[in-house]
Amino acid sequence: MKVGFIGTGTMGSLLIEAFVTSGALEPSQIAVSNRTYTKALALASRFVGISAVPANAACAANSDIIFLCVKPLEFKKVVDELLPVIRPEQLVVSITSPVLIAHLEEMLPCKVAKVIPSVTNSVLSGATLCVYGSRLSAEDEARLEILLNRISKPLQIEEPYTRIVSDLSSCGPAFISCLMEQFVDAAVEETGISREEAGKVVASMLLGTGLLLTEGGLSLADVQAKVAVPGGITAQALQLLRRETDGVFNRLVRTTHAKFDEDVSKVSIAFYGEEVNGQ
Template identity: 70%
Template sequence: MNVGFIGTGTMGSLLIEALIASGALSPTQIAVSNRTFAKAQALAIRYSGMKAEFTNAAAACGCDIVFLCVKPLEFKKAVDDIKPVIRPDQIVVSITSPVLISHLEGELDCKIAKVIPSITNHVWSGASLCIYGQSVDEDDKTLLEDLLSHISQPLRIDESFTRIVSDLSSCGPAFISFLLEQFVDAAVEETGIGREEALRVASAMLLGTGLLLTEGGMTPAEVQERVAVPGGITAKALNMLRRETDGVFNQLIRTTHDKFKEDLAKVSSAFIGEEVNGQ
């Protein structure tokens, strides 16, 4: 299997590096291109055998799967670049949430999918959210999900839930890391504990909590119930948190959805010449 990556920015390079490190792909199976060729070339130098191509068309040509890892407003140009060389049996995969399956199906005569990766894939963990176009059959889905399973848990979702599942899976690590950082900062400020020590303890706690919620089979409510003895220290602190954070995550979701709708309108304008309100 040969795989092309158009765009070697943060998420493109993360996917490439994780797939190589996990053994899912060898560098010789990968072709890359980037708006700045030197970045693609640097990656190819790092991984001997990888092909750095000057054009997006060259990176896509002859590949079984082509990942489009570019920013929303760069998508139309990338699609126009590869359109002349794409074959019907190839799978083109967008990793950008505001780019709809219908946008790509309207431009490319091939099989279309969308995958929302996560930074957690860097350590072969977390989910890869998979959305498929009409021409993608079960064998195609299995091929793509087998590849992604080396670095994640592939989960099939409906495109109408793209934004919210992206909030939970892809943006979530940033949100949870922010909260953990605030927790550690407060611990240092209030008690004088060393930052490295506090972060080490808090990070181990976060890992353990994740395992309780997955392998341990507990729900968030069950974790809280098991830790918070009625009338105890944790229970009192949880009551304070409930009061102080009431509605904050509703606001967070509204914020991400508003930005998504803004980006979707711009992408739709680029592809079909008109703005849409989202879905």
């Protein structure tokens, strides 16, 4: 199997490195292209055997699966470049959430899927969100999930829920890290503990909490109940936390959805020249 990656930015590079280090793909199975060819060459130099090619069409032509790892407004240009070489049996996988399956199926004659990775995939953990187009067979889905399973837990979702599930899975590490950074800052300011020591404690805590929620079989509420003794220190602090953060995540979701809707509209205009169905 040959796999092409068009775009070697943060997420494209992360996927390539994860697939290679996990053993899911051999470097010789991978071809990469990028708008700036020197960046593709630089990535290929890190993994002997990866082929860097100067044109997106050349990268796609010889690949069974093609990952499109480019920004939303670059998709129309890339799709136009691929049209002369794409064949019906090939599978094109977008990793960009505002680009809808309908956008790609209307423009490309091949099989189409959307995959939303997470930074956690770089340590072969977390989820990868999967949305499948109408042309994929069960065998196509299984082939892709076998690949993704080496670096994550593939989760099939419905496209209308792409944004909210991405908030939880892909944006979540940044949101939780932001909160924990503030926790560490407060610990340093209030007690004088070193930032390094506080950071190590928080990192271990996050890892252990994740294991409780997965291997331990606990729910989020279960974890709180096990830690917070009625009338105790944690219970009192939780009351403060709930009061001070009331509504924060509702506003966060509204913010991400508003930006997503704006991006979908821009992609639709790029593909069709005008807004389609209000998007």
